[in-house]
Amino acid sequence: MRTSIATVCLSGSLTEKLHACAAAGFDGVEIMDADLTSAYESPEEIRALCARLGLSIDLFQPFRDFEGVDEVTLADNLRRAEAKFDIMERIGADTILLCSNVGTATVDDDEVAARQLGQLADLAAARGIRIAYEALAWGRYVDDYRHAWRIVQLADRPNLGVCLDSFHILSRGHDPAGIEQIDGDKIFFLQLADAPALQMDVLSWSRHHRLFPGEGDFALTAFLSHVIRAGYTGPLSLEVFNDTFRQTDAVRTAAHARRSLTWLADRTATENGWSEDRLVSAQAAHGIDFVEVAGADLSDMDQMLAQLGFAFRGRHRSKPVRLWSAGDARIILNEQAKHEQAQVAGFGLVVDDAAAAVERALALGAPSVFRRTYAGEHELRAVAAPDGTEVYWHDQPADESWATEFDGGSTIGATAGVIDHVNLGYRWQDFDDAVLFAASALSLTAESSSDVPSPNGLVRSQVMRTEDGVVRLPMNLAPPTAPLPTRHIAVRCDDAIAVARHARAAGLTFLPIPRNYYDDLSARFDLDEGFLATLQELDLFYDRDADGEFIHFYTPTVGGVFLEIVERRGGYDGYGAVNAPVRLAAQRATAH
Template sequence: MRTSIATVCLSGGLVEKLHACSDAGFDGVEIMDADLIGAMESPEEIRALCARLGLSIDLFQPFRDLEGVADDVFADNLRRAEAKFAVMERLGADTILVCSNAGTATIDDDDVAAAQLGALADAAAKRGIRIAYEALAWGRFVDDYRHAWRIVQLADRPNLGVCLDSFHILSRGHDPAAIEEIDGDKIFFLQLADAPALDMDVLSWSRHHRLFPGEGDFALTDFLAHVLRAGYTGPLSLEVFNDTFRQTDVVRTAGHARRSLTWLADRTAAANGWTDDLLGEPQVARGIDFIEIAGADLTAVDETLERLGFAFGGRHRSKRVRLWTAGEARIILDEQVRDETPRLTGIGLMVDDADAAVDRAVALGAPAAFRRTYAGEQELRGVASPDGTVVYWSDRPADTSWITEFEGGSPGSGACESGVVDHANVGYRWQDFDEAVLFASSVLSLTTQSSADVPGPQGLVLSQVMRTEDGVVRLPMNLAPPTAPVPDRHVAVRCDDVVAAARAARAAGLDFLRIPENYYDDLAAQFDLDPDLLAELRELDLLYDRDGSGGEFIHFYTPTIGGVFFELVERRGGYDGYGAASAPVRLAMQRRASASA
């Protein structure tokens, strides 16, 4: 698999972009005309730099508004093209992207378009240059790849072929199956982009909201399979116009982009039973092994967990680390850091083959995480996620795992004996969110469940749930508004009787997040609740939700400690959500508590 990326995907100047592409492991680049125009370096210097970096220049682009015009306009278009051909010769590029005319076309005639493209191809042939003709989704007369292919066939020049762009094809709802009817040798270039399902004009959608593969709603594995079955042998290239990516760190974004192509190629091969599976079979998590919270002083977290009914699982025999358990829910407290603020720093997952999971993650570009291990201790291998949170994998049963390394534990109160980690809620800055979604889908093999906009006191918070199909691992991911701080993270533990757990925790002296009286007045209006249940919810600061099938969700929150807090939940009758209707109240009360602290 050869990989390429358009320089328009990245922030910075052209030289910065080229270095980042090389560092990320790309084989080649598409050089955008605008990037070259804005560079101080000459085409010859850019050519030499690419050679030193091991990057091929796979495409020069774009050339716009060529065909479907009157003769005098076309003559000037040829003049423009000759000037660009001369630049390409200096650059060492042999293929140029020609977009279907979207601005100046006045003649809706395939014969005219073919004749003019043929004349352009003849001029390019004298310099050894190929023309890749692309149907823009908003082209004036040509907006369908099948139409573009018919014109290329009509022109019949050996150095004239098509460029296929997943966005232009899938955004218009065109069936990509007909790609297999195109001669593979005439598919001169392939550009890939994902995108969310949006109801807006296609030009704005394209210019601002494209995503890297695996982050949107396009069926890209099916699309790529059609292209490869047609016989295409060129590079898989990314062309992603996205306002966020063009503002974020160029090195990190290039690595993010490269991971997306590896994931796409791997999933396409696996879906079609091809032997060149790049990464091995994904290791789907069988459960959450542990959650790690780190901080220089975690005494307040100890007190909260004890009052919640967690059992003290002991101290690690060689590290400043403690374990708390509630049934199968395990919380590790790590004081081997200098950061005073407690925060969620690690997630352990149980899989069938831990080494395979780590090897696959590293092949996807995730950096391996170092964890000091002494003789007789389990080597927990893991990788760092884009925000630094470490994901560990284990395939050992509990009686032979890292759990046996903790000594001096004691039983808990019994209120949470049935506990299991229901979900871990993680928050991200606006510029990191798309990369985090790709990490969750590609490295953790999670799928998208749902998303919702939650009104908060500092703007809308987008909550995107990533999970295993069976729901044993759930990661709601919160996107903070651009001007708001990153949302605090929290761990939700599920138990059989959250009301009893709340009463026990209250009796043990735990302060809950206070819920306003107005919330319970609203509950009474929304649901026909038993008066005794409503009174109980009000007394204990419990929140409540009910789904359309009658499933119920009862939960409460602890105060925030540094950057982390806890939630105890109970799911009744198959309820599968997260109490989204109560989230605005929780956010408002947390902000109030923070302001008064």
């Protein structure tokens, strides 16, 4: 698989974009005319830089509003084309993207369009340049790839072919199966983009809301399958217009983009039974092994875990690290980390083959994490997620696990449970990257997203999980002007009320919940008065649906972390989303 990316996908100057593309491992680039026009470097200097970076220049784009015009306009269009061909020769590009006419077309006649494209192709042929004709979804007369292909056939020039763009085809609902009817040698270029399913004009949708493959609702694996079956052998290239990506760090966005292509190629090959472009098989997680909280001073976390009934398992034999557990829920406190205040810094997943899980993540561009290991200590291999969160994998029996390296504690505590979910907060520029990493490297699938009202605006919540729910990572996207959402660890137990009573008796103060919440709870549900009084006494939240009930409460925030104790009754599978606005408001009130 050869990979390419349009420079319009990234922020920064043209040279910054090229360096980012090379660092991410792309093979080539599409040079956007606007990027070159605004660059201080000459076309020759850009050509030389690409050569030094090992990047091929796969496409120069775009050339607009050419065909379907009167003769006077055609003459001027040919003059414009000659000038761009001069630039292409200087920069070293041999293929130009020609978009179907949007603004100046006045002749709705395929024979005229084909004749005019033929004239353009003849001019280009004298310079060894190919023309890739693309049907824009909003083209005046040509807005369907099948129509573009018919015109290319009519023109009948060896250096005239089509460019297929997944957005222009799938956004209009056109059937991509027809791609297999196109001669593969005449598919001169392929551009890929995903997008959410939105009801809006297609031009605005295209210009502002495209996503990298795997992040939207387009069936890109099926689309790419049709292209490859048609015989296309050129690069898989990304053309993603997105307001967020064009504002964020170019190096990180390029790495994000490259991961999306690797994952798309792997999924496409897997679905078709192809051996090429396959990654090592995904490893389904069987549970969360531990969650790590890191910070300079975690004594307040020690106290809070003790009050909740966790057992102190001891100190690590060689590192300033402590382990607390409540049954199978294990929390590591790491004071050797760089973070000033406490924060969720990593987590471990239980899988069948840890080495394969790491290999897959590395192939998807995740950097390896170094963990100093002494003789006799268990080696847990890890990678860093795009935001720096460390992900470890473990596949050894419990009696040989890393937990035996902690001495001086006990396994007996007042509370027993498992890690129900780890709630992770992200800034607006990091959210899509985090979701893609969870899907591609951690093999988690996305539930439907929801919007949660908060005092700082709507918080978008996207849960990534295993099919059976044993691993759940709710991911929260903060409004652009709001603080980063605090991360928290949710521990599921059999009796949240008993845990709450124990913690209260041990001196732990929970997040205080206003009385108005319980008045509303009484109105929404016909609860036993004694049960409602218990909920209010202990500052507990409650929810119910057709499948079961949910009782949960929150601890105070320590640094950048808080804990949630949850109890699921029956088949309740949610997260008490209806309670989130009250929780967020209470946390904001107690933070001041």
